[in-house]
Every structure is written in C-alpha cells, then in structure tokens.
Amino acid sequence: MRTHRPTSLFLQIVFTILSVLALGISVARAQTYADIHDFDTPSLASPQFPGMLAQGRDGNLYGSAPLGGTSGRGGVFRIAPDGSYSVLFNFDVTHGSNPYSGLTLGSDGNFYGACFNNGDFILGNVFRITPAGSVTVLHSFSQLEGTSPYAPPIEGSDGNFYGTTSAGGSAGLGSVYRLTSGGGFSALFQFDGTHGATPIGVLTQGKDGNFYGTTKDGGTFGFGTAFKITPGGTLTVLYNFDSTHGASIFAPLLQGSDGNFYGTARNGGAKNNGGVIFKLTPAKKLTVLHSFDATGATTEGTHPYAGLVQASDGNFYGVSSAGGTNGQGTLFRITKAGVYSTLYSFVSATGSFPVATLRQHTNGKFYGEATNGGAAGHGALFSFDAGLGPFVTLHPTSGVVGQPVEIFGQGFFQSTGVRFTPNIPAASLFTDTYMTTSVPDNATTGVVKVLLTHGHLTSSQKFLVTPVVTGFSPSSGVVGSQVVITGDSFTGATKVTFGSKKAVFTVNSYTQITATVPTGAVTGKIQVTTPGGTAVSGMAFTVN
Template sequence: MTKQRHNLHLLVMATILAITALEISSAHAQNTYVDIHDFNTSTLVSPQYPGILAQGRDGNLYGTTPSGGTLGFGGVFKITPTGTYSVIYNFDGTAHGKTPRSGLTLGSDGNFYGTTWQGGTSNYGVVFQITSAGILTVLHNFSYSDGGNPYSPPIQGTDGNYYGVTEAGGTGSGTVYKITSSGTFTSLHSFSFAECATPVAPLIQGTDGNFYGMCESGGAAGGDGSVIKITSAGVVTVMYSFDFTHGSHPNGPLVQATDGNFYGTTNGGGSLDGGVVFKLTSAKVLTVLYNFNAKPGSVDGNVVDAGVIQATDGNFYGVTDGGGTNGFGIVYKITSAGVYSVLYNLVQAAGAVPETTMRQHTNGKLYGQANSGGANSVGALFSFDVGLKAFVSEFPTSGKVAKSVGILGSGFTGATSVTFNGTNATYSVLSDTYISATVPSGAGTGFVNVVTPGGTLKSNLKFRVTPTVLSFSPSSGPVGTQVTITGNSLTQASKVTFGGGKVAVFSVNSDTKITATVPAGAITGKIQVTTPGGTATSSTTFTVN
C-alpha cells in the first residue's frame, strides 16, 4: 500500500469512527429523563393542571403550585434549566389570593401573569402580575358575577391585552374576560351550558386572530365538553361538542400546529374509555388520532389531563397521569398522522402522575411537572431530552413593520445578525438570553434567525408579518378600473378582494404597492389584501360606479 493510499485509508476510518461516535452520542441524548427538583412542603408541593410553565427573559422557567410554601396556600417558583430552584412568592390566602393552579404567562413587558383559584376580596380568585424578582400586584378580584375560580392564566393577545376564562361565575358555567397590564377589566361573555362549562385550560390565539379554548363539560352533546372559538369582542362559536365516542372532558389546552389544525386531548371517552388525542380542523372536522385504554395496567398510559405540544421536530409530545408499566404515567410522542409511541415510563422515586402540559425550552429540551413522587413524595420538576437542537422563540409571533419583538434563547452575547425571513432587522442584545428586535421594512412571513458566536439559531415558528393597506387610487371607478393599492408587507400577497368579496386579478409591484383590476360583480366596499401574515382591510371604501 502506498503512503498516499495508507493516509486515505486512515482518513476514511477516522471519519467512520467520528460518525459512529456522533450517532451513539445522539442516541444517548434522546429520551433522557432527569429529575431536576423534588418539591417539599416548605418550598411548594404538588403542581396541578393546567400549571403552565413560562420561560422568562432570563432563560429560567417560572410556574406555580396550589399548595405548600411557608403559609400553605401555594406560591410562585423559579427554576433554571439545570435545576437551581427558588420560591419567589408565597400566597397569603387572603388579599393576594390562594391556590394558584394556573401557572404563568410571560408578557411582552417581561412580567408574568397568572390567576389564583381562590382568595382575593370575594374569595373567587384574582388575576395577578408578578415580576421575575417576586413583586406581586393583584390586577383584579373576581366577584362571581364577572367570573369566579379561574384555573388557567390569561394569555396575551396580539392587541397587547390579556384574555382568559374562569371555571365558574357569570351565569354559572364560567366566563371570558379581557384585562390590561394595568388592571382594566372587561367581562366579555358568560357561557351557557350548551356552549361551554368549566373551562379549566388556558385559551390560545389562532393565526386568524380569534381565541380558541377547551371546556371540561357543557356542549350540545350531553355535557362531555366542547371546543370553542371566541372573538376579541367575546362572540362565542362552538367548534365541536364532544360525544364520548370522540372523547369527553378535556382538561388540557389546545395547540395550533404548523399545518393550521388544532390538536388536543381529552381525559375520558373514546373507544377504550381512557381519553383520546385528536385533531380538529378550522372547518370543525374532528379526527381521533389515538384512543387511550382506561383499563388498569394499560402500558400506553391513561388519565390524560395534560395537552400536547408540538416540538421543533414537528411531532407532538405529551404525558399521562396514569398507566404505563409502572402505573405512574408516561411520556409519549404522536405524529399528526396518529403514529404513537411511549418514550418513557415514570417511576415513583423520580416523579409520578404528571398532570401538566410540558413546555419545550429554547435549549431544545422538554420540561414537565409531576404531581407526586420524587424524593419527598409531593412532586418533582423534570427535563426530558429527545435530542432536539436549541432554537429561538419570538413573542409576539406576528406583527406589523416596526413592531418591537422579543426573542428568547441563549448564547446571544456577541450576536452579529437578526433576520426576519432573510431581511436584516435592527436589534439590541439585552442579555445572553434575550434580544429585542424591530420588524424590518420589506420582511415577509418566515422564520427568524439569530447569528451568534456559537452558530445560527432558527425560530421554532414562522413570524407572521401583518400586511397593511394605507391608501388606494383612484377612489372610484367602474368594473375594469386599474387601482393602485399602497401599503406595507405586500410582497407575499395571495389574494385581493373588492366589495362583496369579489376576487381581483392583481400584480405585486413592490413590497409597498399592488395594482389590481376591479372585478366583475364587485360592489362598493372596502379593499382587502391577504398574505401569509394575515388580511389587511382598507380604512375607506372603493366606490364602484
């Protein structure tokens, strides 16, 4: 063998060994469960659903438990991704509330928002704001007529306001409310039983701007629960009423996946009476993807209080309270086509009975909470590594040009570029885990990328750049008239309509200009332009002569 061929042989062998080592390392990193904290009575105990975990600007996770703490009324905790834990607030059981089951929502102001199930001036719970340093402000005291006993935290809408639901109050079946960060409260709707009753899961905001939620009971099919759509003005539409055959009594939140459909779980019902994982389209068509088996000893899990999350690999991940080989619940994965697999069986010593929906941290790992088990038998916090890469998460996930957007992640110190769908943005690195950026002119809907010294981090979701229609000329004309529409973020336009919803033939001249032809059948009305980021409507009407 010549020296040259010998060196080539060594290079090939070294490459094979490196690839093998990488594959072994990757396989070892997958499906790794780590108990990162064991609760104890003095520092909070037993997180319960919904118990939403929020990632803060500092990269830490924040949450609540409804009991334990120095006063026994629950509190708010902070934990680093590696398990350094602290209680930042203990509820007093009176003026500031008690029994916080909600978990937290990170607001655009960097504060967290949540609710307590009880306490406050009328003992029907409160809405609160809390800083990462533990300074808590009560924003609203529920009085039952405007809602009562909220389980879930409010979520922040694209308009900057916070929207939530209460389990009880109003006319008896619960309510929908809106509240500002300064505490201005508006009761939007009191549910009828036929619409919804006992909504315990938080709302989500869909890409259409409406809010969607799950109701544990009520609905039109005998009280097995429902999925609802709510406008920002409080108009409610029942998307689906559960009928036991397709599931019953959902407790976990919905998630709108990248395919535009909604995915969720129910606690009971289905063909095996153990709950289901389902898909629901915007056209109200529900498909059961998986049926859990209620029988004791079910190895695929049962008793499903948590929802599913869609991780950066496109798959959905969830937990069950019970079942599995040890009877303490499981971690599972399911695809949008319903291919299901058990990834891990929980053991009593490291956390059992996980009721709350997991969260994917921007480090790529999944984090969850167990209601019992652990070293002190009162619950645990855990990480679950399925081998996914680090990413960035933007909030909000949509907005117009010049909108300020927060970006969560890590390793930002020394970042050299932030782009929205390839368009450079102005930005400020405020910490190693938080960037503030401005939606740049010319950007279209697409992924956000941050170039750091450690590599390029891509967002888990596309940022939807909302189009605007500023003006059009001429302001009137017959069918066939050429109309110039001026606005912003028009490059990706897919449809232009005139009054009566008539679709026009158009051409995109630039990101700020479209030329459209008044279509046959059009009537006097407003012009709309639709892009992947949403639909923009003109403020004035075009008059068809």
C-alpha cells in the same frame, strides 16, 4: 513489545464515523429524564393542572404550586434549567391562595397567574408578579363575574389579558373575561351549559386574532366543548364532544403550524374510556389521532389531563397521568399524522401523576411537573432531553413592518446579527438570553435567525409579516379599470378582493400592487392577502 495493527474492519468503522461527521449527519442522542427538583411542604407542593411554566427573559422557568409554602396556600417559584430552585412568593389571605394556574409571560417582562381561592370576595383573583417576586392583585372575582379560576390569563395582541373562570357567572358554570394591564375588568361570556361549562385550560389566541379554548363539561352531550370567542365576546362552539371522540377536556387547544388545533381529552375514545389525542380543523372537523386504553393493555399511558406542545422538530409532545410500564403516567410524542411513541414511563421515586402541559425550553429540552412522587411524595419538577437542539422563540409571532419583537434563547452574547426572511438584517439589543428587535423593511413571512460567531439559532415558528394597505388610486372606477394599491409587505400576495369579488392583480413591489376591478364588484373595501395575513383598506373603493 508487540505492536497491534488495526484490522481492516476497524479501519472501515473509523472511516465510516469520520465520513458521517464530515457530512454533518447528526448521531442520535439518548433520551434522558432527570428529576431536577423534589417538592416538599415548606417550599411548595403538588403542582397541578393547568400548571403552566413560563420562560422568562433571564432564561429561567417560572411557575406556581397550589399547596405548601409558609402558610400552606401555595406560591410562585423560579427554577433554572440546571435545577437551581427558589420560592419567589408565598400566598396568604390578602393576596389569594391555591394558584393552580401556573404563569404566562407578559410583554412587560412580568408574569401573570390566577388564584383559585381568596381575594376580596373569597372567590379567586388574577395577579401579576415581577421576576423579583413582587405581587400585585389585579382583580378579585365576584360571583356574577365568575369564580374559581384554574387557568392563568394570556396577553392578547391588543395588550389586554384574556382568561376563564371555572365557576360562577349568571349560570354558575364559568365565564370568559378580559382584563386590562391596569386591572379594568370585563366579563365577555357567561357559560350556560349549551355552549359548555367548567373551562379549565388556558386560552390560546389563534392566527386570526380570536381566542380558542375548551370546557370540561356541557355542550350537546354533556362531555365538554371546544369553542372560539372573539375579543368582543362572540362565542362559537366548534365541537361538542360525544365520548366517542373524547370527553372531559381539561387541556387547552394548541394551534399547530398547519393552522389546525390539537388537544387531548381525559376520557372517552375507542379504547375503554382512556382518553384521546385529537385534531380539530378551523372548519370544525375533528379527527381522533390516538385513543388511550384504560385497561392497561398497552404501556402507552392513559387519561391525559395536560395539553400538547409542538416542539422545534414539528412533532407534538405531551404526558398522560396514568398507565405506562409503572402505572404512574407516560411522556409521549405524536406526529401530525397520528404516529404515537411512548418515550418515558414515570416512576414514583422521581415524579408521578403528571397533569400539567410540558414546556420546551429554548435549550431544546422539555420541562414539566409531576403532582405526586419525588423524594418527599409531594411532586417533582423534571426535564426530558429528546435530543433536540437549541432554538429561539418569538413574541409576538406576527406583526407589521416596524413591529417590536422579543426573542428568547441563549448564547446571545455571541450574536453577530438578526435576520428575517429572506435574509433581511434587523437591529437588536440583547442580553445573553433575551433580545429585542423590530420587523425590518422588505421582510417576508418565514423563520427568524440569530447569527452567532459559530453558526446560528432558528426560530421554532415562522414569523408572519402582516400586510398593510395605506391607500389606493384612483378612489373610484368602473369594472375593468386598474387601481394602484399602496402599502407594505405585499411580496407573495395570494389574493386581492374588492368587497367579496376576487381581482386579477400584479405585485409590482413590496409596497405596490396593481389590480383590475372585477366583474360583479360593488362599492366596498379592498383586501390584500399574503402568507402573513390579510390587510383591509381604511376607505371604501367606489364602483361607478
């Protein structure tokens, strides 16, 4: 019997692998696409834009498809990360039809969406659906309010829901609306062409509390706009698309971790009208990060309808509706600096023509919808594993001390605690996929960690701990006098102002700041700014 002794090269390879593992260096994982469900007419069909997927408290994904079902009017579905699929509700004449919207998750644990057609006035509606599948129509649109909503509403920080209609209103070009949880409706803005027309994508609430969105048409050049609207309804155009920098915007805006907004345009750009990926600063400066080539000269893809998602690795991921190796669309990654990579080219047999924005599940994988292809040709639900690990998400992502916070993830039955920056413990109640906590005293802006018996999970975004000014003393004084400001979350303060004048200040503690009344100050309110936001005093300081 012969014995094979390991060669020196073999030993060197083994030693290298063991050394890598001992140092905790991760080995790159293969990127994997999986068709996890094929749509067919009886069980819903053809998911389309916006097609938002929402992760529920139970860890499953929820969405809608505008066609198919028992009456052919579309419905709402639930799908587990492993592909287990069920139809929760089939739409009918009474409850509406053709829900293109997809769903968003409310703080009550229910989901919210919109039907493009039907309702009391046959012009669309907004609905709420429970995880068990019980639907309530919250509002049916009339012609003057706006009609034919594509996008689902989103819940604002004030507890109201905000959304858009693609048509109707005073000029027939769409509107922005506010809806209370009880169905109280207010039309905030009627598009007039000058400010844009035909909004398709879902709104985004920015860190400043305002809402941001896009229109497909209208604006100065007729190619669409990007806009900001306050909760009170004051709308400002941030950018008029001119084809060179993009045209025909179906996608929503996404506010990145750097504070800038990112999105896509289906058409326009520098390469044969193939569409673009862009960055837009709050100061209204737009930069094209990537132009798609409509001629098919590259395999990068072309004509993106869907928006972007910023993943747990800080990069942006999205899909193009066409092009790629097979002409069926692509899944891509792009960095903040504009470095573009094609990760997958769609194949008709497992899903094609992807037009809905991806969703990164807290297990690290991306999930999305293809409108066509699949076994029955009516579209597919898919997952894409880019090798990113599990994490947790937070709702909301900002708040004051004591603010309730929802945490979504997995493996929470192994949880041993929650920590806010800088390692401040917080009490929690949890299931395996959902946890509730509140912002603890002395927490500062930063990531939130869920401690497990073996390791921890980190939030994909920083939680912004918002400061609060509760008072100051004295209530009046001359320039050069000192004022003690009291409140919460002052650690790391970057600015104190009396009216519009910056003051010299010292942070004494988490709850106290001493500031000097600055030259040029006049009677007005005191503001304290930290990395978590800006707090304004309730009363004015009187400058003698």
